[in-house]
Amino acid sequence: RMIFLEMKKGGLVPDVHTFSCLIECFCKVGRSDEACKLYVEMSEVGIRPTRRILSSIIEALSNAGQVDLAVRFFNEMQGDRINPDAYMYSTLIYAFWSADQEGQAWKFFNQMKEHNVSPSVATYNAMIKGLSSLGQTGKAFKVFAEMQEVGVIPDTQSYSCLIDRFIKAGKLVDAWKLYLQMIEKGLQLDVVVYTELINGSLEAQWTDDAKQFLEVKKIGALPNVVTYQSVVEGNVKAGDIIEA
RNA sequence: CGAUGACCACGUC
Numbered sequence: 001r002m003i004f005l006e007m008k009k010g011g012l013v014p015d016v017h018t019f020s021c022l023i024e025c026f027c028k029v030g031r032s033d034e035a036c037k038l039y040v041e042m043s044e045v046g047i048r049p050t051r052r053i054l055s056s057i058i059e060a061l062s063n064a065g066q067v068d069l070a071v072r073f074f075n076e077m078q079g080d081r082i083n084p085d086a087y088m089y090s091t092l093i094y095a096f097w098s099a100d101q102e103g104q105a106w107k108f109f110n111q112m113k114e115h116n117v118s119p120s121v122a123t124y125n126a127m128i129k130g131l132s133s134l135g136q137t138g139k140a141f142k143v144f145a146e147m148q149e150v151g152v153i154p155d156t157q158s159y160s161c162l163i164d165r166f167i168k169a170g171k172l173v174d175a176w177k178l179y180l181q182m183i184e185k186g187l188q189l190d191v192v193v194y195t196e197l198i199n200g201s202l203e204a205q206w207t208d209d210a211k212q213f214l215e216v217k218k219i220g221a222l223p224n225v226v227t228y229q230s231v232v233e234g235n236v237k238a239g240d241i242i243e244a
Numbered sequence: 245c246g247a248u249g250a251c252c253a254c255g256u257c
Binding site for chain 2: 024027028052055056059062063065086087088089090091092093094098099100120121122123124125126127128129155156157158159160161162163164190191192193194195196199225226227229230233
């Protein structure tokens, strides 16, 4: 910012790259307020925004809990002939779920399809996460089915999210079905999924399974602090203080 | 360039 002021003082005129760079930096460090100010300044000197600038601002505002403002940028940018892409839609959809705006999430999810912007894995994952955190595992599973129908391959995160919710809902059979499906499809199981599976195993008192998921060499994923927290807590809850 | 999954944190009351 200091250099920016200095260059203006020295008579140099900032161009779109100058603004882009600064706006992106402010967005990255969570200063969407500063980013917006620069956006206004940029518009005032007659520089049209780029897709990249808007993408940064929409994301920063979404993360700052200012989804409504993000939506305004999203709508207004179309006047500058910048069309939203799957990335921007995903960012907004995720933010809607975080802000408890289920209706908006669905609206934008449907809207993007109507406008022929194909939802990406992240878009579907945002929907799955949002629905499952509301306890709507049935709907989440429908979205999971839909993505496969349209040829978007679920990734580790898609499975992880559903497995976690099924376990928390006590639907261990469903969770394990997905676990087996991951193996079948050759998906990489990572520490997050294993930690979830350990939680499920311990809840069902399948101590041997839980131990098996900690076998580093066999499964190729290093347990982390969250994993061990689960192991300890799960065993305590199961009444096995020694094992814990 | 950049978005999405477990615990915690954050946020709301």
